[in-house]
Amino acid sequence: MNLEEYKGVYVFAQQVDNVINNIAFELVGKGKDLAEALGTEVTAVLVGSGVKDLADQLAEYGADKVIVVDDPELKEYRTEPYAHALASVINKYKPEIFLVGATAIGRDLGPRVSARIHTGLTADCTQLDIGDFPLAPVPGKEQKHNQLLMTRPAFGGNTIATIACPDFRPQMATVRPGVMQKRARQAGVKANVEEFNPGFTPDHKYVEILEVVKAVANTVDIMDAKILVSGGRGMGSPENFKMLEDLAEVLGGQVSCSRAVVDAGWKPKDLQVGQTGKTVRPNVYFAIGISGAIQHLAGMEESDIIIAINKDESAPIFDVADYGVVGDLNKIVPALTEKLRAEIAKNN
Amino acid sequence: MKVVVCIKQVPDTKGGVKFNPDGTLDRAAMMTIMNPDDKAGLEAALRLKDQYGAEVTVLTMGLPKAEDVLREAMAMGADKGVLVTDRVLGGADTWATSQTLAGALRNMDYDLIITGRQAIDGDTAQVGPQISEHLNIPVISYAQSLKIDGDSVIVERQYDDRYHVLKAKMPCLITALAELNEPRYMTPGGIFDACKAEITVWGRADLKDVEDSNLGLKGSPTQIAKASDKVRKGAGEKVNLDPAESVDYIVGKLKEKHVI
Amino acid sequence: MDFTLRKEHEMARALFKEFAEKEVKPLAQEVDETEVFPRGTVDKMAKNGFLGIPVPKEYGGQGCDPLTYVMCVEELSKVCGTTGVIVSAHTSLCCDPIMTFGTEEQKQKYLVPLAKGEKLGAFGLTEPGAGTDAQGQQTKAVLDGNEYVLNGSKIFITNGKEADVYVIFAVTGMIEKRGKMIKEISAFIVEKGMPGFTFGTKEKKMGIRGSSTYELIFTDCRVPQENLLGKVGQGFKIAMHTLDGGRIGIAAQALGIAEGALERTIAYTKERKQFGRSIASQQNTQFQLADMATKVQAAQLLVYKAAMAKATQKEYGFEAAQAKLYAAEVAMEVTTKAVQLHGGYGYTREYDVERMMRDAKITEIYEGTSEVQRMVISAALLK
Numbered sequence: 009m010n011l012e013e014y015k016g017v018y019v020f021a022q023q024v025d026n027v028i029n030n031i032a033f034e035l036v037g038k039g040k041d042l043a044e045a046l047g048t049e050v051t052a053v054l055v056g057s058g059v060k061d062l063a064d065q066l067a068e069y070g071a072d073k074v075i076v077v078d079d080p081e082l083k084e085y086r087t088e089p090y091a092h093a094l095a096s097v098i099n100k101y102k103p104e105i106f107l108v109g110a111t112a113i114g115r116d117l118g119p120r121v122s123a124r125i126h127t128g129l130t131a132d133c134t135q136l137d138i139g140d141f142p143l144a145p146v147p148g149k150e151q152k153h154n155q156l157l158m159t160r161p162a163f164g165g166n167t168i169a170t171i172a173c174p175d176f177r178p179q180m181a182t183v184r185p186g187v188m189q190k191r192a193r194q195a196g197v198k199a200n201v202e203e204f205n206p207g208f209t210p211d212h213k214y215v216e217i218l219e220v221v222k223a224v225a226n227t228v229d230i231m232d233a234k235i236l237v238s239g240g241r242g243m244g245s246p247e248n249f250k251m252l253e254d255l256a257e258v259l260g261g262q263v264s265c266s267r268a269v270v271d272a273g274w275k276p277k278d279l280q281v282g283q284t285g286k287t288v289r290p291n292v293y294f295a296i297g298i299s300g301a302i303q304h305l306a307g308m309e310e311s312d313i314i315i316a317i318n319k320d321e322s323a324p325i326f327d328v329a330d331y332g333v334v335g336d337l338n339k340i341v342p343a344l345t346e347k348l349r350a351e352i353a354k355n356n
Numbered sequence: 357m358k359v360v361v362c363i364k365q366v367p368d369t370k371g372g373v374k375f376n377p378d379g380t381l382d383r384a385a386m387m388t389i390m391n392p393d394d395k396a397g398l399e400a401a402l403r404l405k406d407q408y409g410a411e412v413t414v415l416t417m418g419l420p421k422a423e424d425v426l427r428e429a430m431a432m433g434a435d436k437g438v439l440v441t442d443r444v445l446g447g448a449d450t451w452a453t454s455q456t457l458a459g460a461l462r463n464m465d466y467d468l469i470i471t472g473r474q475a476i477d478g479d480t481a482q483v484g485p486q487i488s489e490h491l492n493i494p495v496i497s498y499a500q501s502l503k504i505d506g507d508s509v510i511v512e513r514q515y516d517d518r519y520h521v522l523k524a525k526m527p528c529l530i531t532a533l534a535e536l537n538e539p540r541y542m543t544p545g546g547i548f549d550a551c552k553a554e555i556t557v558w559g560r561a562d563l564k565d566v567e568d569s570n571l572g573l574k575g576s577p578t579q580i581a582k583a584s585d586k587v588r589k590g591a592g593e594k595v596n597l598d599p600a601e602s603v604d605y606i607v608g609k610l611k612e613k614h615v616i
Numbered sequence: 617m618d619f620t621l622r623k624e625h626e627m628a629r630a631l632f633k634e635f636a637e638k639e640v641k642p643l644a645q646e647v648d649e650t651e652v653f654p655r656g657t658v659d660k661m662a663k664n665g666f667l668g669i670p671v672p673k674e675y676g677g678q679g680c681d682p683l684t685y686v687m688c689v690e691e692l693s694k695v696c697g698t699t700g701v702i703v704s705a706h707t708s709l710c711c712d713p714i715m716t717f718g719t720e721e722q723k724q725k726y727l728v729p730l731a732k733g734e735k736l737g738a739f740g741l742t743e744p745g746a747g748t749d750a751q752g753q754q755t756k757a758v759l760d761g762n763e764y765v766l767n768g769s770k771i772f773i774t775n776g777k778e779a780d781v782y783v784i785f786a787v788t789g790m791i792e793k794r795g796k797m798i799k800e801i802s803a804f805i806v807e808k809g810m811p812g813f814t815f816g817t818k819e820k821k822m823g824i825r826g827s828s829t830y831e832l833i834f835t836d837c838r839v840p841q842e843n844l845l846g847k848v849g850q851g852f853k854i855a856m857h858t859l860d861g862g863r864i865g866i867a868a869q870a871l872g873i874a875e876g877a878l879e880r881t882i883a884y885t886k887e888r889k890q891f892g893r894s895i896a897s898q899q900n901t902q903f904q905l906a907d908m909a910t911k912v913q914a915a916q917l918l919v920y921k922a923a924m925a926k927a928t929q930k931e932y933g934f935e936a937a938q939a940k941l942y943a944a945e946v947a948m949e950v951t952t953k954a955v956q957l958h959g960g961y962g963y964t965r966e967y968d969v970e971r972m973m974r975d976a977k978i979t980e981i982y983e984g985t986s987e988v989q990r991m992v993i994s995a996a997l998l999k
Contacts, residue, residue: 024517084520087485087495112515116497119450119482123489128451128577131480143581157581163367163477170582212525213494218510219521235615259616292615313613314592315606321596330592331609339599340606347603351616431627542631543665544688545678551624 011104014177017043018103020094021052021066021074022113024085028054028062030231031109031185033069038136038188039107040070045138046154051075051103055093057083060201067199070191074199075101081208084220085113088213091120096206098125103178105156107136110182118182128173129180134187134287135159141172156181161306186231186287187310230279235261236290238281238308239269242297242318242337246274251341252296258348264288266298282307297337300325317341357410357504359401360464361434362457362471362487363394365418365425390425393472397532399539400502401470402433408504411435413464417445417456423555430550431542438464442559447573450478454486455570459563461491468509469529473498484531494524497531619917628684632691635664636699644696647826648971653778654826657699662733666703671711675723677731682861683923686868690919693872694879697975698826700872704865705774705827706730710737713783713858714805717846726781726805738779739862740770740806740832741855750785750852751799755834757786762841764788764804766834769816772982776830777815782806783858784832785851801851805843812837823974860933862983864926867919867939870947870979874912877947877954877972881905884958884967901957908950915943934996941989944979951976 019035021028032052039050049072054063056078063074077093094117098106108114108121110132122129141155156179159170173179230236237256239249252263265275267282281288283303293311298304300316300323308314309328316329317337326332333340367386390398404410414429416422417440426437440460448456461469469491471484481497488495500519501512511530513520542550560571569575595605610616621629639660647654661667669685671677678684685707693700714727729735746752755768766786773782788802806813816831846854882905885896895901922939925932951973955962962969980986 024515085515086522087497091489112498115481116485116495119480119485120489120495122482123451123454123486126451126577128449129482130578131450131478131482141579141581162479167583167585169580169584171578172581173578176577213492215494215496215522215524215528217520218523220518221512221521222518292610292613313609313615315609317602321594326594327591329594331606332592332594333602333606334594334596335599335602340602343599343603344606347607348610348616351607351611355616427623428627431631541635541664542627543678544628544631544669544680544684545665545673547627547631548624548678548680548684551622551627 009175009177011175011177014102014104016048016101016103017046017050017105018075018097018101018107018178019050019052019071020106020108020114020117021054021062021071022109022111023054023056023059023062024113026056026059026062028065029109029111030190031111031114031183032066033190034185034188035107035109035183036066036069036071037190038183039105040191042105042136042138042156043072046104048104049073051101053077053094053097055082055090057081060203063199063201064197067197068193068195070194072200074201076201076203077205078203079205079208081210081214084217086215086217087116087120088211088215089208090117091124092206092208094121095124097204098178100204100206106178106180108180108182110184114182118180122180127176127178127180128171129182130158130160130171130173131182133158133160133181133183136181136183136188141174143170155179166302184287186289230262230264230281231286231288233262233264233288233290235259235292235294236264236281236288236308236311237261237294237296238264238266238298239296240266240298240304241268241272242299243269243274244297248338249274251338251345255294255341255345255348258345258352259292261290261292266301266304295325295329296341298325299323300328357404357408357467358413358465359404359410359468359470360413360415360461360466361394361398361401361429362415362469362484363398363425363429364391364416364472364475365389365422366391366475366477388424390428391472391475392534393474393532395472395539396534396536397470397472397530398429398432398434399537400499400530400532401468402540403537404468404504405433405435413438415457415460415464416440417448417453417460426555427550427553428542430553431546432540433546436556437553438556438558440558440563444560444568444572447576448571449576449578450480450482450486451577452571452573452575454483454490455566455575456563457483458487458490459566460558461487462564463558463562467526469493469527471529471531473531473533481531484529488529491527491529494528495531496522496524496528499530499532500536502530502532502536624680625683625687628680629687629691632666632688635661635666636691636695640692640699641695644698644968645965645971647696647698649965651820651825653828654696654699654702655778658702658733658736658778661703665733667706667733667736668711668731669707671715671727671731675715675731676728677711681923682864682926683920686864686919686923689865689868690872690875693869694876696826697869697873697972698824700869701774701824701827701866702736704862704869705739706737706779708862708865709739709774709858710779710781710783712861713739713803713845713854716857717803717850717854718805719842721842722805722845730781735780736775736778738773738775738782739858740773740782740784742770742772743768744771750801750855753785753787753799753801755784755786757788757802757804757839759788759841760838763838764841764844766804766806766812766837766839768834770832771816772819773830773832774827774982776828776832777818778828780808782808782832783845784834785855788848788851791849800849801855802848803845803851803854804839805845806834806837806839810837810839821978823971823976823978856933859983860931860936861926863936863940863989864919864922864932866979866983867915867922867936867943870940870943870976871912871915871919873972873976873979874908874915874943874947874950877951877969877976878905878908878912880968880972881908881954881957888959895957904953904957908953911946912950915939915946918942933992937984937989937992940979940984941986941993944976944986947976947979948973
């Protein structure tokens with residue numbers, strides 16, 4: 009493998025029902041940072057059926073180029089034709105970096121593609137940098153420059169590892185949604201589109217789709233919220249979440265929750281923050297009656313401001329909170345809502 | 357019908373995480389368990405045994421002590437256990453692990469291979485799909501239900517906002533979610549039988565059609581640059597005031613940070 | 617001599633512990649409060665083979681040894697004394713005598729479904745005028761054609777109304793022994809639903825409140841002759857042999873209760889602060905815990921030794937009596953100290969040790985009081 013042949017940062021632009029997923033814009037944004045560090049460009053790979061029109065959106069968020077693989081076989085996501093599409097793009101264009109969102113689709117597709125083209129894949133990354141490998145010079149070992157350093161949590165969020173792929177290309181990573189920042193949209197930018205179709209011939213690896221069942225669409229996605237008011241087991245009952253809804257409403261935020269709350273059946277899983285739920289990074293995160301199990305912290309500690317209210321002063325949530333308030337949430341939260349309502353009315 | 361379930365022995369990270377005095381993870385002190393997604397995959401296979409008389413073999417790669425997890429699976433009802441262990445296989449990333457398991461699977465009869473979606477120590481979800489690629493068979497990951505239809509499997513495959521009902525011809529590989537089912541317990545008699553049972557132990561020489569350059573640490577494309585315990589953002593302020601003062605404190609901070 | 621457990625015992629303990637934590641512990645307080653028999657738990661135990669642990673596989677059991685069975689009762693009792701005694705009474709007092717004294721037909725008909733957990737077992741010896749003194753038996757069985765006709769009643773019967781199969785003792789005549797006329801006692805397998813077999817009042821108890829303790833009433837109850845267990849007149853021997861095994865089960869229950877109380881007390885004293893420091897940092901607490909833990913360990917060794925004796929020896933009444941005597945007294949002492957170390961909270965139903973102290977008391981009483989165990993032990997010493 010001649011590593012020098014591989015150039016450019018490529019990202020998989022995931023779309024479902026011809027709507028581009030937010031992760032695609034996040035990857036374009038991060039890909040742009042990496043491309044700038046390497047003095048190269050970021051290319052989005054858009055795969056689907058009738059998706060060409062979507063390419064401009066990717067350009068608006070910073071994609072220098074968009075490769076469109078458009079074929080009727082690609083209408084609904086299936087592992088094999090999508091893996092064939094990406095593997096063919098990689099074999100033809102030889103990117104040095106290839107990023108895929110760590111979504112349910114991306115974490116199925118990434119491993120199949122990396123195994124097909126024989127390269128390494130680092131899962132569920134939360135940080136990507138360009139740097140040296142090994143990080144510091146090691147006697148007797150060549151230190152390679154301009155490597156992709158992929159950082160990810162492991163052991164349920166207890167450890168963190170930085171991984172490189174020095175001898176194979178492309179350097180592949182799946183990237184956790186909600187972690188990378190997308191760039192500001194430049195409305196009206198037109199995409200530099202290149203169409204490519206490697207040909208799709210169904211074989212035994214093409215599974216048959218018997219049915220597509222859509223779950224009820226979420227009204228809100230907590231990953232998009234600027235302010236989250238999150239409740240834990242300490243709320244005591246599902247009825248008490250009314251207090252949080254009132255507080256969220258005053259601040260224009262959303263309610264989310266910890267795993268204990270979902271396990272108790274008080275709130276649906278799509279509101280769960282944490283290792284097995286969603287990773288959020290709002291401007292303000294209120295952790296109310298949440299003790300702060302490590303799995304929960306993994307999903308919210310990147311929030312800009314964390315405010316915790318808990319009656320147990322030794323709760324681990326206080327170890328990550330910017331502002332910790334020890335006290336009875338039943339007394340504090342309603343009073344806080346009223347006070348904020350008054351303050352905001354005064355400002356308007 | 358023959359089903360092979362790939363299982364992994366993992367440290368129990370839920371609740372039982374222990375640290376050394378210097379703050380690093382104390383792996384030796386942590387209990388080991390059968391990886392939860394793998395256990396769901398095993399339960400799915402055992403249900404195929406109950407329903408169709410499938411023969412269930414469990415396969416693991418690891419240190420010799422990983423034999424314990426095979427015995428646990430057999431105490432739940434698996435028929436056979438195969439342990440792949442060899443020094444040259446150590447330090448493998450997901451590429452090399454999937455190559456190893458594929459090399460073992462080429463020596464086994466199977467209609468269906470089931471793996472867990474991901475292991476709780478690595479959380480990669482990569483080994484299952486990679487095995488299927490090496491064996492050139494279809495994969496359906498994230499299975500939330502599984503049934504047999506003639507020479508095919510029908511699987512509900514979960515995505516974020518939907519699921520697909522997919523049909524794949526066997527042989528194929530399924531990755532299971534812990535939500536797939538509620539795994540059964542071992543039985544006391546199953547434990548006694550499993551402790552007497554013979555476990556098949558394979559080394560490097562027993563792997564079929566795999567090159568040395570794809571195995572172990574040397575065969576791993578990804579390399580660890582740095583590993584450390586997660587450094588958390590330090591604690592900020594903590595106050596213990598009466599409720600009215602607490603409210604004033606929070607409002608003051610929100611103003612200071614221009615949130616309101 | 618080696619005190620390390622074999623692999624299968626370690627795995628079995630892990631299994632029982634996991635089951636107890638997940639399936640039994642969450643219900644323990646409710647079972648005690650409501651005094652409702654935990655049928656759902658029994659069904660789950662049946663499905664997982666917990667109701668036939670020491671029964672050979674050819675009779676529907678798990679083919680394990682008495683030690684495995686003891687560990688099951690121990691781990692269940694750590695979280696719920698009621699659940700522990702349900703398994704103990706079923707296994708030791710009903711499966712065991714049928715396995716030991718039953719004919720092949722009786723084993724196929726009764727032991728197989730009992731061991732599979734399709735049926736639940738109970739044992740009826742005690743009467744208002746006859747506890748340990750079997751000669752006080754009033755229940756009579758008279759052969760009429762090819763059926764025995766039973767009349768009388770049994771009290772304090774564990775699994776009373778919930779069981780399906782009962783081993784019942786009754787007087788079948790008088791015989792001469794050393795120049796004295798004594799009652800001839802025989803054992804019978806009686807099924808729920810046999811004509812003339814009904815239930816009396818349910819006991820309201822201090823502890824193990826979810827176990828179904830009933831009076832059994834036999835009014836011209838007709839039992840087929842083939843349900844005679846063992847030979848005519850063998851009843852006393854069957855009863856005594858069965859109780860030797862049963863005592864090991866109760867000893868395991870007592871051990872489990874003591875261990876459960878100790879575990880909770882260790883956790884509580886580390887957590888609870890008084891005068892600015894944890895109770896555990898005070899020497900009185902430390903010494904109390906040290907004594908409790910040492911006695912619990914000694915009890916465990918005696919109980920496991922009795923279980924091993926049952927596996928390897930023809931007679932094990934002496935070991936069983938020592939295990940039960942000591943484990944029961946340790947259970948009472950340890951739970952009492954546990955309540956004391958919990959202070960006022962320990963006296964409330966919010967904390968498990970309150971229930972455990974009530975549950976512990978019965979282990980000093982049933983299947984032979986501590987006084988009876990002392991009689992058995994001293995008789996062996998002085999013979």
